[in-house]
């Protein structure tokens with residue numbers, strides 16, 4: 566099983582690291598435009614193998630797409646990250662051009678691959694990838710909700726002071742500071758709704774911290790986060806490559822689900838060997854639905870920023 570990761574920066578490298586440690590794929594190609602950069606990252610990671618015991622082969626290349634040929638999954642992390650004080654939406658002009666150039670080249674060499682988009686603004690970049698390639702919707706998946714849900718579970722565990730792996734929670738909607746929707750009503754501790762353990766005020770605090778989770782880290786780090794993003798991409802890739810059929814929130818093309826159409830937005834998805842295999846269309850209550858429709862409107866608005874590239 567072969568995975569290509571385009572962009573060997575913070576997220577791309579962290580993703581390769583997580584995929585190799587967990588033996589998710591036996592062949593990983595890391596590609597970047599910076600001369601020697603991906604080669605260096607790959608060599609450094611390969612020198613972990615004797616101590617950590619993995620057998621995956623990680624190969625770094627500078628813009629040589631022939632080495633990515635026949636990948637089963639291609640992960641796109643190339644593009645600029647935001648700086649403190651910026652929104653993800655502000656990255657659209659620069660990153661739309663990067664995504665266009667890498668999608669065309671990667672698809673030429675891996676015509677059967679499932680593409681996992683990571684570059685921000687995520688929901689627009691995944692939509693853009695579909696518009697550029699005309700691929701069927703099952704083969705373009707945006708990774709955003711997996712990360713937002715991981716952060717939601719972290720903040721719930723902190724508030725509850727309970728083990729994170731006993732906590733379930735999902736975040737739907739756009740991958741933006743104001744557009745994501747942590748679904749507190751569906752979150753559980755040991756299978757019991759967290760509403761039983763947390764006051765309304767505590768629940769609101771967890772939801773607010775989750776929504777600005779990426780911005781908080783960007784402020785602390787001076788650039789956006791990478792460890793949890795890398796691990797979240799690895800979980801998505803694992804479910805696809807190993808046909809695990811996990812339900813993971815991803816940004817995918819909705820065609821009537823949740824009353825929305827013609828955009829990529831975070832919804833619970835079953836991921837398997839065909840990429841997106843099913844969208845779980847949950848029945849939201851009125852408040853959740855109102856938030857979701859606002860998120861849909863905001864993502865549609867953000868996609869208007871792609872118009873100049875489409876015309």
Ligand SMILES: NC(=O)c1ccc[n+]([C@@H]2O[C@H](COP(=O)([O-])OP(=O)(O)OC[C@H]3O[C@@H](n4cnc5c(N)ncnc54)[C@H](O)[C@@H]3O)[C@@H](O)[C@H]2O)c1
Nearest residue numbers: 572574575576597598643644645646683684685708709794
């Ligand atoms: N969807 C998410 O949940 C999520 C999470 C974290 C980061 N991101 C996004 O991922 C992107 C990457 O973040 P990062 O922290 O890794 O940034 P980074 O600057 O560390 O790495 C980006 C890499 O992309 C490379 N690159 C640029 N243009 C390229 C091209 N045409 N071909 C190949 N490589 C190219 C750069 O040389 C650089 O090494 C950003 O847009 C960021 O906002 C998304």
Ligand SMILES: O=C(O)C[C@H](O)C(=O)O
Nearest residue numbers: 647653685779780789790
């Ligand atoms: O916050 C960002 O800009 C990067 C990423 O989308 C994240 O949520 O960590």
